[in-house]
Amino acid sequence: MADSGSEEIAVIGNTDLTPSESENNLKNTMVEKGTSLLKMMEISVAEAEKRTGKNAVNMQETYTVYLIETRPVDAASEGTNPVPDSLWRRYSEFELLRNYLLVTYPFSVVPPLPEKRAEFVWHKLSADNMDPDFVERRRVGLENFLLRVASHPDLSSDKIFYSFLTEENGWKETVFETGFQAKADSRLKALNATFRVKNPDKRFAEMKHYGDELQSVISQLLRVRARAADRLYGVYKVHGNYGRVFSEWSAIEKEMGDGLQSAGHHMDAYAASVDDILEEEEHYADQLKEYLFYADALRAVCRKHELTQYELEMAAQDLTSKKQQREELATGTIRTFSLKGMTSKLFGQETPEQREAKVKMLETQIEEGEELVKERNTECEEFVKSAWVDIERFKEQKDHDLREALISYAIMQISMCKKGIQVWNNAKECFSKM
Amino acid sequence: MSGFVVDSTVSSGNSSVAIPTDISGQILDLDEDDDLEVFSKDTTVTDGSSFNASMQTSPASMINQYKFEEDAEDTKDIFVTVDNPESHVTAIETYITYRVVTKTTRSEFDSSEFEVRRRYQDFLWLKGRLEEAHPTLIVHPLPEKFVVKGMVERFNEDFIETRRRALHRFLNKIAEHPIFSSSEDFKIFLTAAPGELTSYKKQGPGFLSRMGETVKAVAAAVRGVRNRPQEFTEMQEYVEAFSQKISSLDKVTQRIVREQKEYLEELKECGPTYALWSQSEEELAEPLKDVAGCVDRCCKETEEQVKNLNDNLIPVLHEYALCTDTLKAVLRRRDNIQADFEAKTEALATKKADRDTESKVLSLAWDSLVGRSPEEVKQQKQQKLKGEIKEMRDDLDKAEDRLEWANNALKSDWTRWQKDMRTDLRSAFVDTAERNVNYYEKCLAVWESFLHSQRTDAEGNGNVDFS
Numbered sequence: 001m002a003d004s005g006s007e008e009i010a011v012i013g014n015t016d017l018t019p020s021e022s023e024n025n026l027k028n029t030m031v032e033k034g035t036s037l038l039k040m041m042e043i044s045v046a047e048a049e050k051r052t053g054k055n056a057v058n059m060q061e062t063y064t065v066y067l068i069e070t071r072p073v074d075a076a077s078e079g080t081n082p083v084p085d086s087l088w089r090r091y092s093e094f095e096l097l098r099n100y101l102l103v104t105y106p107f108s109v110v111p112p113l114p115e116k117r118a119e120f121v122w123h124k125l126s127a128d129n130m131d132p133d134f135v136e137r138r139r140v141g142l143e144n145f146l147l148r149v150a151s152h153p154d155l156s157s158d159k160i161f162y163s164f165l166t167e168e169n170g171w172k173e174t175v176f177e178t179g180f181q182a183k184a185d186s187r188l189k190a191l192n193a194t195f196r197v198k199n200p201d202k203r204f205a206e207m208k209h210y211g212d213e214l215q216s217v218i219s220q221l222l223r224v225r226a227r228a229a230d231r232l233y234g235v236y237k238v239h240g241n242y243g244r245v246f247s248e249w250s251a252i253e254k255e256m257g258d259g260l261q262s263a264g265h266h267m268d269a270y271a272a273s274v275d276d277i278l279e280e281e282e283h284y285a286d287q288l289k290e291y292l293f294y295a296d297a298l299r300a301v302c303r304k305h306e307l308t309q310y311e312l313e314m315a316a317q318d319l320t321s322k323k324q325q326r327e328e329l330a331t332g333t334i335r336t337f338s339l340k341g342m343t344s345k346l347f348g349q350e351t352p353e354q355r356e357a358k359v360k361m362l363e364t365q366i367e368e369g370e371e372l373v374k375e376r377n378t379e380c381e382e383f384v385k386s387a388w389v390d391i392e393r394f395k396e397q398k399d400h401d402l403r404e405a406l407i408s409y410a411i412m413q414i415s416m417c418k419k420g421i422q423v424w425n426n427a428k429e430c431f432s433k434m
Numbered sequence: 435m436s437g438f439v440v441d442s443t444v445s446s447g448n449s450s451v452a453i454p455t456d457i458s459g460q461i462l463d464l465d466e467d468d469d470l471e472v473f474s475k476d477t478t479v480t481d482g483s484s485f486n487a488s489m490q491t492s493p494a495s496m497i498n499q500y501k502f503e504e505d506a507e508d509t510k511d512i513f514v515t516v517d518n519p520e521s522h523v524t525a526i527e528t529y530i531t532y533r534v535v536t537k538t539t540r541s542e543f544d545s546s547e548f549e550v551r552r553r554y555q556d557f558l559w560l561k562g563r564l565e566e567a568h569p570t571l572i573v574h575p576l577p578e579k580f581v582v583k584g585m586v587e588r589f590n591e592d593f594i595e596t597r598r599r600a601l602h603r604f605l606n607k608i609a610e611h612p613i614f615s616s617s618e619d620f621k622i623f624l625t626a627a628p629g630e631l632t633s634y635k636k637q638g639p640g641f642l643s644r645m646g647e648t649v650k651a652v653a654a655a656v657r658g659v660r661n662r663p664q665e666f667t668e669m670q671e672y673v674e675a676f677s678q679k680i681s682s683l684d685k686v687t688q689r690i691v692r693e694q695k696e697y698l699e700e701l702k703e704c705g706p707t708y709a710l711w712s713q714s715e716e717e718l719a720e721p722l723k724d725v726a727g728c729v730d731r732c733c734k735e736t737e738e739q740v741k742n743l744n745d746n747l748i749p750v751l752h753e754y755a756l757c758t759d760t761l762k763a764v765l766r767r768r769d770n771i772q773a774d775f776e777a778k779t780e781a782l783a784t785k786k787a788d789r790d791t792e793s794k795v796l797s798l799a800w801d802s803l804v805g806r807s808p809e810e811v812k813q814q815k816q817q818k819l820k821g822e823i824k825e826m827r828d829d830l831d832k833a834e835d836r837l838e839w840a841n842n843a844l845k846s847d848w849t850r851w852q853k854d855m856r857t858d859l860r861s862a863f864v865d866t867a868e869r870n871v872n873y874y875e876k877c878l879a880v881w882e883s884f885l886h887s888q889r890t891d892a893e894g895n896g897n898v899d900f901s
Contacts, residue, residue, distance in 0.1 A: 210714055217711040224703045231697035238693055241686040249679040252672055256856055263863070399717040406721050407888055410728070413881045420874035428867035434860040 037156040038147065042071045043165065045143035046086070048135050064135055065090050066142055070165050087168035091116070094142060096175055097164050101155055102297075103180045106304040107387035108155060109394040111148035112293030114141025120222040120285065122230040122278075137286060144290070154390070190303050193310035200309050201384055207391060208302035215295040218288050225285060229278055240271030259434035266427040273419050280412050287405040291398060298394065301387050308383050312376040319369035326362045329355060512538040512609050514624065516602035519594050520551070529553050532598055534605065536624045542616075548625045554579070556623065557601055559635055563619040564608070569767040570844040572851045573614070574607035575756035576600070600749060612850075613843075659769040660776050663841075669848060670765050677758035684751040687743065694740045698733060705730040720891070724884050731880045739873045743866065750862040754855060761851075764844060771840045775833040782826045789819045 037043075047067040055061045071084040094113055101110050118134050128134065146165070149155045160178065163171055246264030250257040518533035531551040538546060557576055564573050577600035608614045622634050705726045712722035 213714040214711075217707060217714065221704070221707045221711065224700060224707055228697060228700035228704060231693060231700050234693040235690060235697055238686060238690050241689075242683070245679055245682045245686060249676075249683075252675045252679070256860075259860075399715075402718055403721055403888070406725050407885065409725070410881045410884050410888075413728075413732075414878055414885070417874040417878035417881070421871055421878070424867045424870040424874065428864055428871065431860060431863040431867055434856065434863065 036153065037150040037162070040073055041150070041165075042069075042073055042084070043143070043146050043150055044069050045139050045146065048139045049088070050130070062130070063090055064130070064138075066139055068146070068165060085166060087166070089164070091138070091142075093164070093172070094145065096172065097161065098145075099184075100160055100175050100178065100180050101149070101158065102300065103184045104158070104160075104178070105154055107301060107383050108152065108390050109294065109297045109301055110155070111145050111152070112290060112297055113145055114138050114286070115289060115293070120226045120289075122226040122233070137282065141286065141290070153393070185304070185307060190307055193307040194303060197306045197310040198313055200306050203388065204302045204305045204384075208299055211295045211299040211302065214298075215292060218292040218295070222285060222288055222292070225281075229281060233274055233278060236271050236274035236277075238271075239267050243268035243271065256434045259430050259432070263427050263430035263434075266423050266430060270420075270423045270427075273423070277412070277416050277419075280415075281409075284405060284409050284412065287401070287408075291402060294394070294398065298391070301391065305380075305383060305387060308376070308380045312373070312380045315369065315372045315376050319366065319373055322362055322366050322369055326359065326366065329359055329362070510610075511540055512536065512615065514602075514605045514609050516598055516605060519598055529555075530594060532601060534624060542621065543625065550625065550627070550631075552623070554597070554601075556631065557604065560608075560619055560623045561604075564614055564617060565763075567617065567619070568613060568843065569771070570764050570840040571611075571613060571847045572757070572760055572764055574604050575753055575760055576604055578756070596745075596749065599745075600753065603749075603753070607854075613847075659773045662769065662772065665845070666765065666768065666841075670762075673758055673761045673765065677755070677762075680751060680758060681755045684748070684755050687748055687751055691740055691743050691748070694736065694743070698736050698740065701729065701733050701736065705733065721888060724887060728880045728884050732877050735873050735876045735880075739869065742869045746869075747862050747866045750858060754859065757851075757855070768840050768844050771833075771837050775830070775837045778826065778830045778833045782823065782830050785819065785823050785826055789816070789823065 045066050046069045048064050049067070050062060051065050052060060052062045065088040067086055067088055069084040069086045091113075098110060098113055101108070114137070117129060118131075149161060155161060160171075160175055163174060167174075243264040246260045246267065250260035250264070253260065513536070515535045516532050517535070519530050520533075521528060521530050531553045534548075534550050534552050536543075536548040554576075561573055561576055564571075577597045608617075608620055614620060622631065626634060708722050708726035708729060712719040712726065715722060
């Protein structure tokens with residue numbers, strides 16, 4: 001990467017290269033593991049806009065689109081500051097991208113999208129998707145999603161991701177052409193595997209359990225926090241009534257009037273301060289929500305492991321039973337019950353030619369079975385290896401991010417306390433002049 | 435400045451009641467008996483003891499009283515406390531008594547320390563007596579009787595404690611009042627043994643005399659006051675407005691307490707949730723546990739803050755809300771006294787007119803029937819009228835004095851009350867603001883120590899930058 005120098009700029013902004021050449025260059029430079037797109041490109045979701053249009057069933061609908069801006073990293077340092085490339089995307093396109101990534105990189109803990117609908121709201125927050133505050137928070141969440149993907153060692157080098165960022169038209173078709181939907185595991189298949197797998201890797205079982213716990217505890221925390229925010233809002237706002245009454249009271253007093261009046265102003269300020277306080281707390285809630293949804297992604301990886309392990313077990317089981325059948329035929333003993341065996345007992349043995357044919361068939365099947373088991377075994381091992389690497393990476397990221405979140409929560413509380421101290425000290429001064 | 439100057443208030447031009455501008459001379463002419471009748475008609479203590487001397491307060495001597503109060507501000511010579519509630523069970527009822535301890539250097543008291551037990555009823559009695567003796571002075575309100583809920587609730591610990599504090603404040607206000615603190619009833623209340631108090635209570639003024647006063651009062655009230663001086667109208671308007679404001683403040687504060695309590699309920703669940711989470715984590719377990727601890731500590735502080743509001747601000751606001759009822763009653767009583775005076779003035783004028791325009795025809799006819807001579811009758815009549823008029827004039831003079839006294843008493847006590855109100859409410863709000871500052875300071879310390887511990891951890895691990 002360091003050697004490529006000015007070629008990197010050429011990759012993105014240079015129009016001399018043909019489109020396919022640029023793409024190849026990029027692909028080549030990014031093939032190196034551990035290179036993240038983010039090192040080369042600035043990505044942001046700069047704006048949100050409302051659009052109206054006809055949907056699939058030809059009905060009018062209003063939806064929001066988000067402006068994705070990209071700009072080569074080196075451009076700023078050159079001093080030129082070119083206009084960023086940009087395109088508009090809807091939330092549903094983000095969802096499509098994520099589903100593609102989920103299927104294509106099942107061993108990766110895929111970053112989550114911000115919530116589709118506002119949940120864990122406290123009363124003043126709107127649950128309306130069109131609400132400007134909600135849209136704004138979603139914009140931030142979408143940007144966060146793109147940045148996370150762009151800094152992921154595996155996901156960031158994906159072509160579809162790159163074209164999501166850079167090609168406005170035809171992207172959807174490109175995604176569908178990959179045929180990823182066909183590769184998706186059905187829910188039923190996954191559920192079945194979960195129940196029937198015999199020997200899953202202990203670590204994955206623990207991780208899945210952890211994912212469950214994480215989801216449950218963060219949900220609870222968000223619920224409690226929302227209720228507490230509601231109440232806190234009430235406490236602050238009622239103080240506004242003090243402002244009103246003090247002001248009215250000051251009108252009938254002579255010496256006390258001024259003190260009361262100014263104290264009233266501070267009460268109003270106190271009541272108003274809660275809006276900012278709670279807005280800041282909303283960011284904290286969003287950070288928690290991201291990991292709430294991450295828990296899901298984590299569990300998805302564990303479920304995929306269970307599925308691959310189960311399929312391996314199934315193949316192995318199948319192989320074993322076929323080998324057993326061969327043995328039975330060879331020795332003529334029937335150890336396991338089979339209808340065929342019984343009928344032959346009742347109706348007479350089969351001919352040697354028939355037996356010969358059966359044995360041959362079994363041999364082929366056994367050969368194929370052994371191949372399959374080998375294949376699946378490799379698949380399973382590779383999956384476990386890659387998935388565990390990403391899970392470890394995720395763990396570190398989670399520990400770091402959540403610690404930061406707790407620290408920023410403490411900082412918010414401190415700021416709230418400082419504001420409170422200031423207001424009440426001011427009020428105290430005014431009261432003492434009463 | 436709580437003293438007042440008799441002259442300026444009396445001679446203020448806005449008084450349209452016929453109060454002579456220079457009353458000092460006239461008042462001092464009144465003899466003992468009339469003094470007693472006007473100022474202490476309901477007390478039975480007429481032994482003229484030195485303690486009682488201050489009871490015979492004429493407006494002039496009231497000046498001295500108030501001057502004395504200014505000097506006496508720093509030399510409090512009586513200390514009263516109310517504590518130690520105890521429950522008493524008899525066959526008929528269960529009730530609570532409170533211990534009342536008095537420490538004093540006043541010479542009127544036989545000893546320097548007294549300890550008695552009193553029940554709520556006794557406080558009510560004292561208040562009633564003070565109000566009867568001084569209809570236009572402002573008596574601090576008592577905590578309310580518990581009407582709504584029923585027997586069990588009356589003995590709830592919080593209720594008893596709240597009541598005890600209010601009773602303590604009540605007695606202290608009485609002790610600080612220039613007139614009330616010298617009241618014989620007050621002294622008896624503080625010092626008498628239970629049996630003594632009961633028998634003392636029974637010696638009230640006769641039922642009939644009280645009836646008489648009540649009837650007069652009702653009559654006057656029905657009639658209404660005609661020429662209320664502007665300042666009392668202003669007082670009434672102020673009391674109306676103040677009453678609304680203070681009761682609003684009372685309500686707002688109670689609402690704040692309610693919301694705080696509900697906030698506390700929710701906050702109490704946060705800490706345990708963080709703690710629960712810490713059990714699933716490895717690296718994060720420490721910080722999560724720390725956050726849980728911080729939230730729990732903030733909960734405790736919030737709990738205390740709510741308690742403070744309940745124990746300190748709300749009772750004061752509530753008492754001043756009750757005060758407004760007292761103020762309204764006092765203004766009403768003053769009005770009645772004036773109405774009485776006005777009625778008597780009118781009656782005297784009418785009588786005088788009667789004397790001047792006597793109807794001869796009718797009386798002559800009756801008298802001849804009865805067999806008296808016209809001259810005789812005329813003489814008799816004139817005598818009778820003269821007597822009646824003298825009586826009425828005496829009555830009127832007394833009514834005038836009573837009015838004079840009532841007005842001055844009210845005006846000076848009004849000033850005193852306003853000053854007290856200002857002091858009490860100011861300190862209650864300053865106190866509340868201070869406690870709120872403390873609350874936030876404590877919470878701030880909690881979170882700062884968390885940050886500090888995270889920073890030292892991070893520096894230890896060579897981790898993150900905290901800018």
